[in-house]
Amino acid sequence: MKKEVLGILEKNITEGVYEAIEKNYEEWRDSSLFELGIDSLNYMALLVDLGESYNFTIEDIESLNTLKSIEVILEKYGERNA
Amino acid sequence: MVSEMLSVNLASFPKEVQKLILELYKQKYCNEEIRLEDEQLHLNDGIHQLISREVSALQAIWSKNKDLYFKEKCIDCDPEKLDNLVGKYGLERIKNSVNQLMLRYKNIGNQISTLNVLDEFNRGLSNILLEIFQVDKTMQPIDILDEYSSEKLRLDSNQGALLSGKINKTFYNYALCHHCYSKVKSHTIQMVTGNCYRNEKDYDRFRLPKFKMTELVFFDSDNQLAVLKEKIMALFKIMGDSIGLKYRIRIANDSFITNDVERILYQVLNKSKIELEVYTPIEDKYISICSSNYHGSYFSQKFSITREDKSYIQSMCVGFGLNRIIEILKDAGEL
Numbered sequence: 001m002k003k004e005v006l007g008i009l010e011k012n013i014t015e016g017v018y019e020a021i022e023k024n025y026e027e028w029r030d031s032s033l034f035e036l037g038i039d040s041l042n043y044m045a046l047l048v049d050l051g052e053s054y055n056f057t058i059e060d061i062e063s064l065n066t067l068k069s070i071e072v073i074l075e076k077y078g079e080r081n082a
Numbered sequence: 083m084v085s086e087m088l089s090v091n092l093a094s095f096p097k098e099v100q101k102l103i104l105e106l107y108k109q110k111y112c113n114e115e116i117r118l119e120d121e122q123l124h125l126n127d128g129i130h131q132l133i134s135r136e137v138s139a140l141q142a143i144w145s146k147n148k149d150l151y152f153k154e155k156c157i158d159c160d161p162e163k164l165d166n167l168v169g170k171y172g173l174e175r176i177k178n179s180v181n182q183l184m185l186r187y188k189n190i191g192n193q194i195s196t197l198n199v200l201d202e203f204n205r206g207l208s209n210i211l212l213e214i215f216q217v218d219k220t221m222q223p224i225d226i227l228d229e230y231s232s233e234k235l236r237l238d239s240n241q242g243a244l245l246s247g248k249i250n251k252t253f254y255n256y257a258l259c260h261h262c263y264s265k266v267k268s269h270t271i272q273m274v275t276g277n278c279y280r281n282e283k284d285y286d287r288f289r290l291p292k293f294k295m296t297e298l299v300f301f302d303s304d305n306q307l308a309v310l311k312e313k314i315m316a317l318f319k320i321m322g323d324s325i326g327l328k329y330r331i332r333i334a335n336d337s338f339i340t341n342d343v344e345r346i347l348y349q350v351l352n353k354s355k356i357e358l359e360v361y362t363p364i365e366d367k368y369i370s371i372c373s374s375n376y377h378g379s380y381f382s383q384k385f386s387i388t389r390e391d392k393s394y395i396q397s398m399c400v401g402f403g404l405n406r407i408i409e410i411l412k413d414a415g416e417l
Contacts, residue, residue, distance in 0.1 A: 020392070027391045032304035034378045035393045040348035047139035061142035 001071040008053075008070070012045040013038055021067070029067045036067075087115075088130040089122040090137050095144060096157050102347045103140065107133060109343055143351040151315060157333040157350070164319035164331065171214075173316050177324075179210050184324040187408060188415035200294050200404045204275060207296060207402060211273065214313060215298060220273045223261040226252050231264050234384050242339065244279045254279035258297040259399040263385040269302045269395060271310075287409055288369050294404040300397060301387065307376065307398045311356075314374045314400050318358040321372065326414045328361040334373065352376070362413045371407045374400040 002025055010018050017037040021028060028036055033043060047061050050070075054060075054077045063069050092100045104118040107125070116125045125133060151167075153160045168174060183206040190199060211217070226246045227237070237243040237253040244254040255261070258274040266272075275296045285291055300310050315331060322329040334357040335346045349355055354376040359368040379394040381387070387395045 024392055028393050031391075031393045032396075034304055035396060037379050037383055037394055039379065040352060041344065044136075044139055044143070044348065047142060048136050051135050051138055058138065058142045058145060061139060062146055 001074055004074050005067055005070045008049060012049050013042040025067065032065055086127045087124050088127055089124050090134050092123055093121040094141055096155050098157055099350055102343060102350060106343045106347055140351060159315065159331040164315055167312050167316040168319060171313050171316055173320060176210055176213055177320055180320050181324045183207065184411060187411045199408055203408060204296055204404055211298060214317060215271050217273045218270045221261060223274060223276050225254055225277050227255055227260050228252065231260055235260055242280050244281045258295055259299045262299045263381045266301050266387055272299045274299060288406055290405055295401050296404065297399050297401045299399045301395050304396050307396050311374060311376065311398065315356060318372055322358055325360055325410060330359050332357060332359065360410045362410060363417065364413050369406055369410060371410055372400065372402050374398065
């Protein structure tokens with residue numbers, strides 16, 4: 001699931017921040033997305049992209065706070081779409 | 083061919099947010115006809131789907147924590163919910179000290195020099211703050227910010243900042259928290275008192291070119307800062323109650339610093355800036371006397387303030403405008 005999460009991040013966040021996340025992914029899995037350097041504009045882009053690709057509910061979007069939470073949601077929708 | 087007008091429902095947002103959303107999309111799509119009527123954004127078919135998606139994301143950001151503190155569909159905090167926070171953190175114990183402090187300066191008028199009043203009031207306020215927050219360090223910085231921080235903060239592009247010397251490009255204090263960022267290395271709470279300077283078009287007794295502030299600056303994780311923010315909101319409630327004038331605690335924004343509507347909108351949606359605004363009948367307006375601002379990683383990225391695992395420490399500050407508080411207390415005392 002890490003690969004999918006990174007794929008989504010790469011499209012939506014600034015390059016330097018993406019590279020740092022890619023390098024420290026395991027260590028940063030439970031940290032808040034803002035603690036990884038994602039700012040509110042990047043966060044918004046991420047939400048819009050995820051909303052478009054998976055048609056998430058508002059509750060799903062609200063729960064997107066960490067890399068792990070993105071994995072959980074992607075897994076949920078992956079299973080649903082399987 | 084005239085394209086069909088469709089609508090996006092903005093009814094779940096407060097009116098102020100609806101206006102910001104309209105402004106954002108009018109700027110983004112300046113060639114499109116976009117209007118706001120009956121809480122619906124009316125726009126052309128071509129951009130409807132994209133904006134609908136974006137508005138869903140905006141709704142998700144807005145709905146986070148809104149029911150915890152705010153009135154329904156409003157940027158104002160609900161007093162009852164804030165009273166719950168006062169109880170949650172056991173802050174009833176400071177009510178008496180705050181009431182006494184405010185009462186003393188309400189009746190002081192112009193009896194002694196403003197400078198003495200500010201310093202004396204600040205001593206009382208600082209003691210209360212030290213009782214609530216575990217402050218690690220107190221500072222009284224000089225009036226000029228060093229060149230390194232001035233440059234990192236790009237004060238040269240901030241029209242409100244006042245240049246102190248043209249050669250070394252240093253600036254007079256714009257905000258006191260600016261003195262902390264270059265020195266902080268870990269989780270900490272710091273208290274800073276000093277003078278701030280603002281370059282404005284017009285000045286009055288609530289908008290001075292030089293004024294005194296006390297700021298608390300917090301560096302911690304997202305979760306811990308959320309707890310501290312609740313304590314600040316509870317303190318605002320206690321202070322508001324003690325002044326004796328009409329007041330409101332509400333979401334504010336930095337529209338006086340930036341005209342970037344997108345940033346202002348996210349600041350409001352994230353509820354990053356909360357202010358205690360007190361109504362003065364003498365001026366017939368609300369005056370912000372305390373303001374808390376959640377910065378996230380904004381400053382820690384600029385100054386590389388990281389944890390051992392290299393993730394960014396989050397920051398937040400709360401400022402108490404001493405001149406404004408004293409002016410408001412004078413007004414309260416006169417009525």
